[in-house]
Amino acid sequence: MGHSLVSRRGFIKLGAAALLAGCTSSHSEAAWCLVHGTLIDGTGADPVPNAALAIEDGRIVAAGTHAEARIPQGTRQVDVQGATILPGLFNSHIHGGYSKDALAAWAQGGVTTVRDLSCANRTRESGFALRDKVRADPQVARLVAAGPMITVPNGYPIARWNVDSVTVDSVEDARRKTAELLDDGADLIKIPLESGVIFRMDMPMLSPEEAAAIVEEAHKRGARVSVHVSVARDLARALDAGVDDIAHMATDRVPDELIQRMVGAGMYWVPTLELWRGVGFGPASPIASNLARFVEAGGQVALGTDYAGAPEVRFDLGTPVTEVLLMHEAGMTPMQVVVAATRNAAQMCNLGQELGTLEPGKVADLVVVDGNPLDDLSSLGSVRMVVHRGTVIRGSL
Helix, strand or coil, rough: CCCCCHHHHHHHHHHHHHHHHCCCCCCCEEEEEEEEEEECCCCCCCCCEEEEEEECCCCCEEECCCCCCCCCCCCCCECCCCCCEEEEEEEEEECCCHHHHHHHHHHHHHHHEEEEEECCCCHHHHHHHHHHHHCCCCCEEEECCCCCCCCCCCCCCHHHHCCCCCCCCCCHHHHHHHHHHHHCCCCCCCEEECCHHHHHHCCCCCHHHHHHHHHHHHCCCCCEEEECCCCHHHHHHHHCCCCCECCCCCCCCCHHHHHHHHHHHEEEEECCHHHHCHHHHHCCHHHHHHHHHHCCCEEEEEECCCEEECCCCCCCCCCCHHHHHHHCCCCCCCCHHHHHHHHHHHCCCCCCCCCCCCCCCCCCEEECCCCCCCHHHHHHHCEEEEEECCCCEECCC
């Protein structure tokens, strides 16, 4: 894990956002409704043509066909002229999220929630403080923050990136430091189970007992545990520990029995295909096959790119167009990709009750794009409007 410069595409998006900010302003009204669009609600259900979606006081109050949606009388109607209405997107594996500018760029790209899985070069206190400071600001993406990874002395990411981390040396130390990190404000816990194979290094790892203790302590507090792995043998250790999601697709072939164990455990997998393609794992690698077999077996995928996770990769900042296209190239259907970027990611981030689908009662995070992503996933980058916490932050009413 390191830090990269913002990609050229990111600079273009930031420039567009700045231009937009110069000609429109954030707008929020008590009650208003998008009409004459196609609704993809994030649940995996068929799209709804000629749909209406009503928002009041920052919440969705109606969603469905224009004829059947129960729209409050007198609600202002906004014609989206055939565009597609989707839930706000998630990028559930990023680094460099403790930056208001970066969070604003994600929000402008329709990514209304990001999950930062390691606060490199920033203390946990300052990272959590920034998250809390911008929590109510609709102009920036919602930040789900893990803080530093919990590892062992000279384990990953210290051995590879010299990144400040929480180190433990016993089962009791693992329990205590997990509790301390959660007390300090971590939304979840991130651990590495990285033996160093892909780095041609031999790295010490958390023992099975330490990893299991971290998971048990986190679960006791209602927090989830995400684990960095890169090869199948380390994935098996993650399964044994009972973690909740795998933060990278394995780079070698994952045996079918491991995939079945993951599916049976309800574990999420975050592929980070943009990272792997950027560091040289091409279409012939086992990565795409691992993903395809996991999906075919009924596994739950959540979108995440590992933004800023390798200094040589120019990641998308904003709409994760590269990742969604690579997921489709690996065999996922457009609807599966959309669900991975919305409902599944929200559930994995412990936010499924509030976000991830466009249903009455949920927070009004949504994006309106020109075209139909089910026909062409690149249309997710053609953003016409972004609504975050019920406030229009891109486009206008």
